[in-house]
Amino acid sequence: MATNKLRALLVETSLDDTQRTLAKLEQSGYEVEHRRVDNASAMQAALTEDEWDVVLCSYEPSGFCGLAALELMQSQGVDLPFLFLSHDLHEETIIHTMQSGANDYIFKGSLNRLAPSIAHNLREARIRHEHRQAQIALQENQARLQAFITNLPGMAYQILLKHDGDICFPYISDGSKALLDLNPQDLEKNPHLFMNMLHPDDRGSYEQSMRTSANNLTFWNWEGRIVILPEGEIKWINLRCSPRKTLHGEIQWEGIMSNISQSKQAEIEIKHSQEQLRELSSHVQLVREQERLNIAREVHDDLGSTLTAIKLNIAWLGGRLNRETPELIAKIKDVENLVDKCTTAANDISHSLRPSTLDCFGITTAMEIEVNEFEQRTGISCVFNHPDEDITLDPDIAIALFRILQETLTNIMKHAHARKVKIDLYNQATCVEMIVSDNGCGFTESDRIKPRSFGLRGIKERVAYFGGNVHIKGTPGSGTTIKACIPHHPEPLTTGNFFLSQPQQKLL
Known part of the structure; x- marks a missing residue:
């Protein structure tokens, strides 16, 4: 028979009864480790010094072995199965002891119920212990959760x-x-x-x-x-x-x-600052374009007319020189050539500052000339698709679209290593749309968000100023496509602060 270890505290005055109890337990398969006490101080010491599985107490109404022992264990806060063993079976006594907290009352004359009662009460004690541990864990979790919630x-x-x-x-x-x-x-x-x-x-x-x-x-x-x-x-x-x-x-x-009022306030202030920066950047672009226009006009009108007058005067002087002074005639020719070069340079500078074709012939012709010059300059094959009729645009939108094309072609020349470029210009009902695609090396997302990627950023800012949108798609090894769409009648950027627009409300 398998044996189970049992630590039993016996509250007993009779050595014979102790031996009979131990023998019955061993006969029932228990390997008993026990200690016998017969007074309060000894029992208190036993409960303090050792751990027990069960208390077996002889019921003797006149002595310590009785309800006094049960009350002592209860006063110590010890929860152990407590079984009374008695030579007498009085119903009133049994009821009284059970109501006082005893777990069972067993007749010493027949201990057959002892082992089953111990097994049953050990199970009950284990269940009570597990329940208490669960309650403690639950209380700790509730306290922890409450502390966490309180500090949220x-x-x-x-x-x-x-x-x-x-x-x-x-x-x-x-x-x-x-x-x-x-x-x-x-x-x-x-x-x-x-x-x-x-x-x-x-x-x-x-x-x-x-x-x-x-x-x-x-x-x-x-x-x-x-x-x-x-x-x-x-x-x-x-x-x-x-x-x-x-x-x-x-x-x-x-x-x-x-x-999230503070973070929302910061978010809106950042957005407000970004819009102000975009407005400032766009204003700088407009001022720069106006300055370019003024300089180009001065170069074309003032410098051009001056160079023309110089050339006429040189021709007048050349016609009056003696043919017998070939050195002077050759020098006159050199000066005329220098004036021609200076005139060509002035025209080139004027065109680079502000393409005259944009003002004279419109956006379509200006872009077509720009694409042809790019193709001749770089050797990159270009296809330009556009409406048959010219597109009438606001001058500011026209120059912005033209600069976007220039910036895009410059990026292709510098970085794309492309062999072919396709430009599509569409005049939609509500916007003008330009799509530039190449078959170059493409780019990664990290390339696009680099701090010094000013070209792409400038394109976005130009379009954003007019309330348009830009879509840039690049795949490494498969080229890049830039799609810019600008409304015909853009709404100006607004930088009003949402919170400041409601002065009657206080933001917490």
Whole structure:
């Protein structure tokens, strides 16, 4: 028979009864480690010094071995199976001892029930111990969770969406007071207090995002404004929670709600600064183009007319020189050649500053000439597709589109190693669209976001100023495509601050 170790504390005055009890336990398969005590001090020492599985106490009403022993164990806070062993079976005594906390009452004259009772009570004790440990762990987890929730920079909550479409808050943390200026109990009793706080302009996005999360059981992440009454103070909040279906088929979310007003303010200020920088950059571009136009006009008109006058005067002098002075005639020819070179250089400078063809013949012809000159200069094959009729554009849009083409062709020449370039120009109903593609080496995403990629950045800024958009697609080894679209009637950039536009509302 397999043996089980048993540590038994015997509260017994009779050595004979002790031997009979131990013999019965060994006969039942127990390997007993025991200690016998017969007074309070000895029992208290035994409970303090050693660990026991069971207490077997002889019931002797007149001595320590009885309810006094049970009360001593209970006073020590020890939870062990406590079994009374007695030579007498009095119903009132049995009832009294069991009501006092004993686990069993066994007749010493027949110890057949002893081993089964010990086994049963050991199981019960183990269950009680495991239950206590689970309770302790639960309390620790609850305390840890409560500490975590208390220190959250926001509010933890549960939202329940009922079958009738109504909502309630099964749980609200104390953070609701700081975030919403509402007590958790008030919000749990009346969930519409929260709904009434939603900014009218943001209520629609809130409800739509809730429906999407509920229908698809996807993570709910919403940003919007709430209005704190009665002062009308505005807060930006971020609601983040995960949905699940309850046993009743309703949708319940658990998550956190936090105040993002400061980060939202910073985000809008950054956006405001970026828009101001774009406006400044675009203004610089416009001023630069105007300056180029002025310089080109001065070079063409003033310098050109001066060079023409010089050439006429030189021709007049040459006609009056004596044919017998060939050295002077040769020098006159040299000066005429220098004037011609200077005139050509002035025309080239004037054209590079501001292509006269753009003002005289329009965007289509100017781009066609630019593409042809690029092809002759680089040897790269170019195809230019454009409408049969010229496109009438605002002068600022026309020069911006022309500069984008120049910048794109320059990038192709410097970096693409392309053999073919295709340019498509479209006059759409609402915008003018240009697509430039090459069969060069392409580029990676990291190349596009390099801090010194001024060419692509300049293209984006030119287009953004007019409210257009740019799509740049590059694949390593497969070339690059740049698509720019500029509205015919662009709206100017606005740099108004959303918060500052509502002076009656205070942002928290």
